[in-house]
Amino acid sequence: MKVDVQAKDLIDYIEKEFGGEAAKTAKEVHERGGKVLGLVSWNIPEEVLYAAGVLPFRLFGKAQLIEKAHTYLPSWSCSFSRRCLEEALSGEYDWLDGLIASKLEDTCIALFYLLKHILKPKFSYLLQIPVLKSELSKEYFVKEVLNLKNRMEEFMGTAISDDDLRRAIKVYNENRRWLKMLYKARKREDFPLTGADVLKVVILSMTMPKEEHSKVVRKILEEISELRARRRQESNADKKVKVHVSGTEVTDLEILQIIEDCGAKIVSDDLNTGTTYFWNEVDEGRDPYDALAEHYLFKVPNLLMSKQLSRAVDERIEYIRSLVEEFEADGVVFLVDRGCEVMGFAYPHLRDGLRKLNIPSVRLDLDYPLPREHYVTRMRAFVEMVRERSA
Amino acid sequence: MYGIGIDVGSAYTKAVLARIIEDGQVEVVVHDVIPTKPDMRKCVREIFERTLKMGGIAKEDVRAIVGTGYGGKIVQLEVGGSIASEITCHARGAKYLFPNCKGVIDVGGQDAKAIKLDDEGRVIGFEMNDKCAAGTGRFLEVMSKVLDVGIEEFGEIYLKTERRASITNTCTVFAQTEVISLISQGVPKEEIIAGLIEAFASRVAGLAKIVGITRDVVASGGVAKSVGFVKALERRLGCEIWVPKEPIIVGALGAALLALK
């Protein structure tokens, strides 16, 4: 790869070398005889799949116009479930070898069973992940991770040793570190990638072979260093307002582009398709089942799980606050899908919690196709307001 | 030294010509309002030329132009200058007219906004209503057609009518269905209209409450001219609301002030 390539070309390079549309890469794996399992939920212990030699492929769906999904789903369903179903009904997921979901959230459970009904996969599994963060839950979950491993062994016809699992954890942790490094690189003024670019990189991690993806991120970081060394300082008449993006499953690059077109620079997020996926590492010093249960139950920032007698929202607000502080964000942009239950319940408390901390926020209601003017009006007003505050 | 602010809304395009006078104060010279036409560029050009003419000045006398509103970009394309958000502009305009202003409630054709200001007049929070909700000029237009009563009469009817029908404020389509149902049940039109103003005001007041506006509030936008609406809003918020003589030009005024900054 040439050293004087532009920042934009970095992303185009990823697209070209690694299959562009995520499905192409995963499909290639399948065509070469590999097994690919579609993940309907987030927060699944993928390391177990990796150890079995299976590629975990997070389902998102990219359709903007929904036609077929309405035969099954009501109009108020979230765009994530609608798009996944649209893909399934259009035959885009026929090649998957199976499906995995978890019981964390109703939409995913219901979607999982719908997809099962349509795709009739040879393999499917619903992971019993607890919602209560406790020692009892962890004991239960350790056994559940073991269950998952046993099912994978049956499915693949191979044995999975503890060492296989440890190796998988190492590979995943490495990927987590690279992604975290990429995010930390955003702290610099001259970071050349846009918010949309970075989102693309994270989503690719959820859909392509982990080791390959780590190489991608590593290359990007190397290129960024080179670009910095040769870059002239750009002067900006108006300094960009730094924002942290909050939400659940955001896969639309366009909304992030709109945000950054309005004078904002995205510096961090707490999306399921962002930092929560990789921010903390699995403990490599313990028994791998224990480590995985500990990680997915306690260490992944999660609005759906709480400790006994306490509130998940408090933990999330603290998580947002810590990122806002670390990345010196001036404010938070909430991306709320109209049909998203999780945000539907949590948003007012997140907003109020941030207000108590004096962190300004703005809410963008996601609706597809995206009504651009709607977002531009709000973002511009927010950017001006934040600029005035710091003036 | 002149500055022009042009606020292109979905229903009306407004312009304000202002200038700086001796002691650094700003003075409003003229203002103008014309209906927004589909050819927005022509509309902007028209109001710009009218404003220059009314002010007796030439284009070269204008130091800066700021466009805002739904068609703010069109202003920039047609006559140059920069763009500012309606939120900032309404805040500036309201603060100029009422120096003690701590909050602004603006009800336009397409949306409603509640804006909170600090003591210096800077925006510290804002809330805009959802796409379909009541609380916009459009809501009242739709109901006006259903009831076959002019919007201008709504406010008066509200003030005169004791009983108010209970009507939803979260969805214009729902509300329309409810109104039709009420009509078929024989509920008097006046009660329905009073109920609509109530629903409208509660929606708008709801925005204000979320943002934390409790006093020293200015109302702007065409709907603010309606005494009935303002009264309903005052009842909901529990405080007095200040209404400028020309509430519809507040945004353009703020834009002109920004132009002169």
Add this chain to the structure above:
Amino acid sequence: MREVPRELKVRSWKPLEEVRKLFREMFQRHLSRLMELKGRGKPVGWFWACSPTELAYVFDVVNVFPEQYSAYCASKGASDKLIDVAIEYHYGEFTCDYLKCSIGSILNSEIAPLGGHCGMKPDFVLDSRMACYSGHHAMSEVFANLYSNLKRFIIDAPFWTEDKIGKIEFPAKKPEKISKEDYDFVVTQLWDFMHFLEGLTGEKLDEERMKRVFEVAEKTSRNLIEIADLMISKPTPMSQMDYRGFPLIGFYITAADYALEFTQEVLEIIKKRVKRGEGVAEEEKLRLLSQGIIPWYSELYKYYEERGVVFPLNLYVEDTFCLIESSKPLESLVRRSMSLWNCDADTWIESVLRRAKRADLDGAILFENTGCRLFSYGLRRFKETLWEGLGIPSVIVEAPQCDPRGMPLERAITKINAFIESLL
């Protein structure tokens, strides 16, 4: 050959007035219990459907039900304002109606029935993830955010897949199997909850009392299941306008003496009616299945029963029942979480189809509850199953359970009438 009338004529409608009267009396006794316990300084708990509500009677705590409160608000025509309050505060428009109503009653208690706060401010909420995530777990979190001193106690049950429990007998909720692991997981949490209640009330668990409470619960639950079986008779003996009150008992108060007495009396009344061959409609033109949470503000059932269209099988109401076995109280509480919402469809569908066959049905009305993903996402599939499995056609009607604006009666009737015409 059926005659093909162009429209259904109104005929004599014979609901059981006695049942209605008894229900009101029972509900008054329930409210009296709440007031009396509150007066004695007992802690107030908020409970959800499918949760171990019998324990409220073991420990004598005040048991309040936000979902039932919301249904009450809807039936009194007070729910829409409360829902709007929640939406204005930016809770999701398409979240569960029970959430929006409850929140409205908290944020704006002056306009809410019974003083708002779902009837009584809570000291604790039993956050049971034993039916749905959103309805119960997420809502409990919201309440914990709105009431700063609220103790939020979580119990988490597995999602019961066919792998885990095999097939399940509906409505008794008897599975083919439960693994020791799953059983221990839930039962340990039930014990944790009981210790929590001990701490809150300052009283140790009284095992004798627990035995008595569960004996009452068993009898009540058996009565309910027998009533459900009698509803399938031809003609169906009770109006859905009365039957729709039974989830209150099935979900929440099986352990109450007043519930046992009510069900005993009603069972006798219904048995007699069935013996006489008497039904709620003078002449049954059509027998339909009803699925989905009943739109509480609506008189739809009455409208159709008056016209000879009856509902012998109401899956939603039946799903609130569960056979409580006093010899195995904790296992019964575990089985309670095996409702339609917390099981995969394959576990219960066979049992449901068998019941539907016995009920001799002509069609089905499926209420698509706005905001309820677990119900609504699976509804079209259920429609296909009814057709393929039993040749029963269905109509899906959009019906938020508490917001009357989502299902104006005329609109629903137009759609259902068109469906009915195709059946006649």
